[in-house]
Amino acid sequence: MTRAWAVGLDMGGTNIRCAAVSVAGDVILMEHGPSLASRKAGDVAENIATQTLHLLDTARRRGHGSPRAIGIAVPGPLDVQTGTVMQAPHVAAWRGYPLRNNLERLIGRKVVVDNDANAWALGEYWRGAARGRRDVVLLTLGTGVGGGLIVGGKLVHGRSGMAGELGHVTVNPDGPPCDCGSHGCLEAYASASGLRGLVENRLGLRPGSPLPLQIVDSEKNFSVRGLSAQARRGDRLALETFAIAGHYLGIAIASFLNIFNPELVVIGGGVAGALPYMRKTMTAQVKARAFTAICSQAKIVRAALGPRGGVVGAAYAGLHPVMRS
Numbered sequence: 073m074t075r076a077w078a079v080g081l082d083m084g085g086t087n088i089r090c091a092a093v094s095v096a097g098d099v100i101l102m103e104h105g106p107s108l109a110s111r112k113a114g115d116v117a118e119n120i121a122t123q124t125l126h127l128l129d130t131a132r133r134r135g136h137g138s139p140r141a142i143g144i145a146v147p148g149p150l151d152v153q154t155g156t157v158m159q160a161p162h163v164a165a166w167r168g169y170p171l172r173n174n175l176e177r178l179i180g181r182k183v184v185v186d187n188d189a190n191a192w193a194l195g196e197y198w199r200g201a202a203r204g205r206r207d208v209v210l211l212t213l214g215t216g217v218g219g220g221l222i223v224g225g226k227l228v229h230g231r232s233g234m235a236g237e238l239g240h241v242t243v244n245p246d247g248p249p250c251d252c253g254s255h256g257c258l259e260a261y262a263s264a265s266g267l268r269g270l271v272e273n274r275l276g277l278r279p280g281s282p283l284p285l286q287i288v289d290s291e292k293n294f295s296v297r298g299l300s301a302q303a304r305r306g307d308r309l310a311l312e313t314f315a316i317a318g319h320y321l322g323i324a325i326a327s328f329l330n331i332f333n334p335e336l337v338v339i340g341g342g343v344a345g346a347l348p349y350m351r352k353t354m355t356a357q358v359k360a361r362a363f364t365a366i367c368s369q370a371k372i373v374r375a376a377l378g379p380r381g382g383v384v385g386a387a388y389a390g391l392h393p394v395m396r397s
């Protein structure tokens with residue numbers, strides 16, 4: 073096998089996916105491991121390096137040779153030019169952490185680092201729902217809400233790579249607190265943690281209280297899937313919760329439409345599966361707030377790559393690095 077390829081590694085709060093991705097965007101090999109995100113800053117980076125080196129070794133043994141590039145996607149705003157993680161919601165120890173320098177030292181090769189939501193957006197742009205489009209807004213509704221912006225066929229990085237924090241636009245000035253320190257952010261409604269907060273609020277529960285059995289998983293954690301199943305059964309609490317989330321999602325999307333005039337809004341992540349229960353209130357707000365002429369040119373669609381989006385996009389970021397300072 074002589075196909076040219078790149079490493080795409082996607083680190084989440086719990087797991088790491090590490091893949092060999094061909095230069096055409098096909099996943100050739102995929103390995104999984106734990107993120108160890110609660111460990112010390114250096115140990116978390118060392119774990120990423122170890123998993124990358126393991127994949128390089130597997131690839132070599134299977135006759136794929138060496139990669140053309142290594143792209144690594146991690147959570148949290150980071151400076152793509154210096155490769156420094158400013159802060160990461162799941163890795164408490166990474167504050168102003170020089171991730172790229174340390175990974176390059178440990179791996180012994182050049183590395184490109186980018187934000188996980190940006191990488192996911194690049195994946196959908198390269199091989200997913202946004203393929204061939206030039207102006208796209210991408211939203212990933214998971215534990216939090218991430219975003220990516222493709223304008224004129226290019227990912228928008230901003231001054232230093234931290235643009236596209238679409239989950240932290242204010243949709244309700246008087247809304248609930250958000251993990252980012254602000255309040256009333258989109259993430260405080262249209263994410264798993266936001267939905268949980270809405271449920272607690274409607275049931276009059278204190279944050280973190282035990283929830284009804286129908287909406288928790290086997291480890292007693294809030295389950296968006298459980299809440300969706302309840303909505304499917306016609307449960308009023310579930311339907312109303314999704315209706316509220318959809319309402320605020322629609323307010324945010326209307327603003328994104330008016331600002332960027334995209335041809336496509338792509339929605340992915342675990343909460344996207346509940347879109348059918350959010351779509352009515354979402355569409356009502358989009359229609360009420362965005363210019364009709366802009367609205368009529370834009371489609372709102374589901375992401376296409378699923379969990380593979382992150383590794384495919386990380387490989388793309390590796391193959392198309394932005395300038396280093």
Ligand SMILES: [Zn+2]
Nearest residue numbers: 240250252257
């Ligand atoms: Zn926020």
